[in-house]
Amino acid sequence: MARKFLYVIAGLIVLAIAGAFALAIWGKELQKMAFVPGDGFVEQERLADNAYRSTDMWISRPGIGLDDPARWQPATRGEARDVPTADENNPEFVVFFVHPTSFLERTSWNAALEDAQSARIAEVYVRGMASPFNQASEIWAPRYRQATFGAFLTDSPDSEAAIDTAYEDVAQAFAFFVDSIGPDMPIVLAGHSQGALHLMSLLQRRIAGTALEDRIAAAYLVGWPISVAHDLPALGLPACATAGQANCIASWSSYAEPADPSALIETYSESRGLDGELRGDSGIVCTNPISGTANGTAPASANLGSLVPDTDLTDGELVPRYVPARCDDRGLLLIGPPPEMGAAVLPGNNYHVYDVPLFWRNLQRDVAQRVGSWTKQPR
Known part of the structure; x- marks a missing residue:
């Protein structure tokens, strides 16, 4: 099978911080020098119309078999x-x-x-972040020409073009996905960081107000702050308010305590929402991934299993009752004292890299409950 989830940590400390909301960690000018491309954007040729017919264009999809990273099932420490x-x-x-x-x-x-290196790491992410959905009949995870990390450190036309290019690949993959699945099958959308951003665009541009909207049993847009006032209305679906609610959006950004989210909050407040207005001090969607409720609080005893790395970084296992979770008044998810998860914790006690692994087992239950609710709705 593909290599273990823990390659995320080994040598890739800053990898998952991509996104305009995780900036200002070392200083914006230094980041730009290190990561923003020096040359101008070169327009990318659109992928062939049948590009996503090829299995090579998918990290995960039906037919891959035992090598499908999304189908990984980690071991559980202690009691099941x-x-x-x-x-x-x-x-x-x-x-x-x-x-x-x-x-x-x-x-x-x-x-x-x-690009072999980025493709290998993308498979690692799918293993660690898509595997909580491994009870699904089908899991589809496309390869796409993602925007480089530096594209999120500037608001230049070049960066916008790069992000749009990545989105168009995702949208093309989604269209093939929809054509390939059963016409009545409930759909779960899931993505993290840049992936969550592209799913926001997909909801806004391709799903909201269409027949597909009703088929979205749940959308997990994790690691990308969503403004309740300036983003959510454009997405067509409400934020998940209760456990088991269907046709809704779940989102959270994880910090241990004491948390210093100043970098995220500053960039968030200065950015524009999907309505074109500054997000300012507007509330952020916060779903408690342990309880499944909006703005909720849950003790560590209710955490069914966090995906925790071994000390030698060669494997990981599910550890029950590892961290609690509570949404604060800013819309951030606080997880108590810093848990030992490895070297990829970001400044400010930002556990962005672990947004999904910290709640792996609860997320597995959460999606089953939301899809179950969806199937019971009259149509």
Whole structure:
């Protein structure tokens, strides 16, 4: 099978911080010098109309078999917890997952599909972040010409073009995905960081107000702050308010305490929402991934299993009751004292890299509950 999730940590400390909301860690000018491409954006040729017919264009999809990273099932430390399994007649559903940034180079604004290093790391992300959805009938995770990390450190026309290029690949992959699945199958959208950004665009441009909107059993847009006032209305779906609610959006950004989210909050407040207005001090969507509720609080005892790395970084296992979670008044998810997760914790006790692994087992249960609710709705 593909290499273990823990390669995320080994030598890739800043990799998953891609996104305009995780900036100002070392100083914006220094970051720009290190990561923003020096040359101008070169317009990318649109992928062939049938590009996503090729299995090579997918990290995960039906037919890959044992080497599919999204199908990984980690071991559990200690007692097993009460979580629905695939043999308990869970409702069928399909997942479209978009991985976060795995390309740091400043040699180009977008990663080439044939770039071996970024492709390998993208598979690692799919293993660690798409695997909580492994009870799905089908999981589809496309390769795409992602925007480089430096594209999120500037608001130049070049960066906008790079992000748009990445989005168009994702949109093309999604269109093929929809054509390939059953017409009545519930859809779960899931993505992290840059992946969550592209799913926001997909909801706004391709799904909201269409027949597809009703088929979205849940959308997990994790690691990218969503403004309640300036983003959410354009996405067509409400924020998830209760556990088991269907047709809704779940999102969170994780910090241990004491948390210093000043870099995120500053950049968030100065950015423009999907309505074109400054996000300012508007509230951020915060779903508690342990309880499944909006702005909720849950003790560590309710955490069914965090995906925690071994000390030698060769594997990981699910550890029950590892961290609590509570949404604060800013819309950030606080997880108590810093848990030991490895070397990829970011300044300010930012656990962005671990947004999904910290709540792996609860997320597995959460999606089953939301899809179950979806199947019971009258149509």
